Amino acid sequence: MSSVTSSASTAQRKASRFPPIERTLRLSTGLLLFTFAASHFLNHACGIFRLPTMEAVRFVLLWPWRTLLGQTLLYGSFLIHGGLGLYAIYRRRHLRIPRGELFQILLGLSIPPLVILHAVNVRLGYQLFNLPLTYPWLIYRYWELSPFVGLPRQFLLLLVLWIHGCIGLRSWLRFRPWYPAWTPVLAALATLVPILAMSGIIAAGRDFDATAAQDAAFRGAFARLQTPAEAAALAKIGETLILIYLGLVGAVFAARAALDWRRRRYRAIAITYPDGARAVVPRGFSILEASRWAGTPHMSMCGGRGRCSTCRVRIRSDLAALPSPNVAEANTLAAIGAPADVRLACQLRPIEDVDVTPLLTLKRWETRMAASRPVASNEHEIVALFVDLRDSTRLADGRLPYDAFYVIDKYVGAVCKAVESHGGEVTSVAGDGVMCFFDGGGDPRAAARGAMIALRDLWISLSELSVEFEAAFDFPVRFGAGCHIGIAVVGGLESRRAVQFLGEVGNIAARLQALTKEAGCAVILSRAVIERAGLPVPALERRSVQIRSVSQEIETVAFREREDFADLIGHEASRGPGGAAGSGRLRQV
Ligand code: HEM
Ligand code: FES
Known part of the structure; x- marks a missing residue:
């Protein structure tokens, strides 16, 4: 398979003193x-x-x-x-x-x-x-x-x-x-x-x-x-x-x-991917072009200009059969210290059949890119939502660990489903605390609406789960959720292959969730989220709260009843997961 003695050795990869x-x-x-x-x-x-x-x-x-x-x-x-x-x-x-x-x-x-x-x-x-x-x-x-x-x-x-x-x-x-x-x-x-x-x-x-x-x-x-x-x-x-x-x-x-017709007819080459998929393309295609031609997801954050290195592939076949890197490719590979068998898919135009493994290909990222959503780190307004399961420590009491695991699994699944089906991303699950965010594809209004509709659907799903868990485990589901809108840096964590956000908006959402315990309610939204969603601020319990390390007070609205929340969004929302409204009412503390 792969030979490491090649024309494209690392020695040849020294960055040129001249830009291409x-x-x-x-x-x-x-x-x-x-x-x-x-x-x-x-x-x-x-x-x-x-x-x-x-x-x-x-x-x-x-x-x-x-x-x-x-x-x-x-x-x-x-x-x-x-x-x-x-x-x-x-x-x-x-x-x-x-x-x-x-x-x-x-x-x-x-x-x-x-x-x-x-x-x-x-x-x-x-x-x-x-x-x-x-x-x-x-x-x-x-x-x-x-x-x-x-x-x-x-x-x-x-x-x-x-x-x-x-x-x-x-x-x-x-x-x-x-x-x-x-x-x-x-x-x-x-x-x-x-x-x-x-x-x-x-x-x-x-x-x-x-x-x-x-x-x-x-x-x-x-x-x-x-x-x-x-x-x-x-x-x-x-x-x-x-x-x-x-x-x-x-x-x-x-x-x-x-040219394509001639090359396809007389000089087609095959590019093989790790899952066995093959792209048969005319000679002269770059590997990135071949991937796109074959519909294989392939990261390319600079659009094939040889700058970002996200398209890089590991060559699994004979390296000597490949043309040497051009100046742009050599410079970028040298900058990231790439080994000899790594090449840039957007620059490499193989002349023989070649087996490659795209190193950063991730279907989810690719889909997000295709929908032109932010993947490269950038700072913009997002809605952070933090959801927590109440009394989860009580779950272990007198129950098999498998039962407790089952409950947590179902609950986390319900949160993820509600969030992801309304355009949100789940960024972390720590025990029973789930942090998510919505960016609305760069539109804060869409983000706020997505978060609120997801929350409404989540409340419905958890009501249904509550009925099941109460009967099976004597464990009615009670949850708390906090939600706030603010600026955050959003980006893909390459090492974790996940999307993440960073900003005080996340801490505030988590703090609002914690306040639901003191307030004895299920959901606390910051007033800004409701206003950003273009909805009227309901005449429910409103409070200004001071959150540690946040200079300004946050105006909040607390929701005890699912109906109050559903009324607020009401006809605006499409029904997401959870189907018909559950008969079981969440019993909040
Ligand atoms: C209604 C819109 C525009 C008006 C009223 C306008 C007006 C002018 C004027 C007064 C000049 C002469 C400038 C000088 O040499 O002192 C000029 C030249 C030029 N404009 Fe525009 N312009 C318009 C839009 C545009 C746009 C959108 C472009 C796009 C690049 C453009 C490209 C040029 C070019 C290439 C020249 C020739 C420059 C030269 O040979 O000296 N113009 N235009
Ligand atoms: S797509 Fe950016 S380097 Fe190839």
Whole structure:
């Protein structure tokens, strides 16, 4: 099977002093284009302070881009970045890829036709027909002449370009240690810039109208700037360039299809996984592409860019038959000190049959990733729920340990089922205390609702169990639950293959649960959870409680009766596990 003397020995794995050229080029040209877009959009935002301000700021902000160096860098970056994008599509042997990556590619592909139309009108209009490069002229063109086609198209370009850039920046920065702390600021900027830019353009358009209303000659001066023949000539150039671009994209896809057909026909290779599954793919596929093609879950947190190492596989067949690692792969493998038989699935393109064991593949993680839920550590609002079984110490009294185990097992099973069927994660089970959290896929309202519905269903399930346990073991089920919403760092613990969260929200939920004993009730929710779920705060027992090491008091609502809780959620909720409401009432202390 595996031979350890190979071309890919650890000695050869020394990190290159030079970062891979393709990655560096893509990143630097992308950053340059993003800088241009950001300065351009901020310039648009100045329209909020009227057209003359916008125009004055343009002289300063866009000056560097009008110099020969600026123009060369801008258009050069555009061509290089776009070219690398097309090459990456050609190299990606298929498009069975996570939705996020596909979205990024589609956004990237749609930028050139939109930019071409704009740049031809602006830059070639200036070069060929001496049209002005000023905001008043362009506002006239879009706002006055083409409010239903040209203007929305500019807005679309603005959004597509900005989102594409932000996704790219995020995938570059998200593994930096400081990133989670900066996420709120970056998210605010990412949202504000395009909104301000579009508001600026709308304000400038209205300013244009107002000036034209006062000065009859104002609009006429712009109307005479460009003849219909010039406009038609620019439109023709734009159309031709777009056709060339579409031809190029078509050629890339056609070349890829032809290559695949040839390779599949003449040079297919088989990749075998530990469970015996095989992916038969054309030579040239990376192992990650083969896994995706075959529908085999395979971690790839950086999207196949050779940065994160989560796609790594252990090679179980002849290492000598594999191509040596490229620079990107060698650098990443060296950084994690990988042994000789470990390779990056996203970079390795085998030329012979190969047996691999994905080292970090975990179906649950993969499913979560596919649903684009947070897996990489990041900080956001979650709902923590802590559930505890009362009197569990009494369980051991005069009973067989097996019976006690059975009761605990059923109870933990009921909690897990209720939580997981409403989008929650159980992060720890310590004896009879179960800690869970809900992130609502990044939506705090969904998280709060999920937690409350899970709690309602759990209460029903435990009522049913209570009837069974009371009859069989003279042990009616009594439980306590505390629930709070707050910021936590959520991430996957690689060593435990589990999702975990860290934040005082968990301690608060556990403390609220402890308070249920003193208050003699089953459930204590913080008021924030109910409000976040968009539900009215019921007129039940409300208290502000001070929790050790938490600076502010927490406002809480206590629930004694299952019906009160069910009434609060009532018609909102879908019935989860637990079926019909149980006849047994939980007897709370
Ligand atoms: C309604 C929205 C927009 C307006 C009113 C507008 C306006 C302008 C103006 C006034 C210029 C001339 C700048 C100068 O050289 O001083 C320009 C150039 C340019 N804009 Fe826009 N722009 C808009 C949206 C966009 C978007 C979303 C992009 C995407 C990147 C973009 C890309 C460009 C490019 C490539 C140039 C050519 C730069 C040059 O050759 O000097 N524009 N635009
Ligand atoms: S997917 Fe990140 S290194 Fe391969």
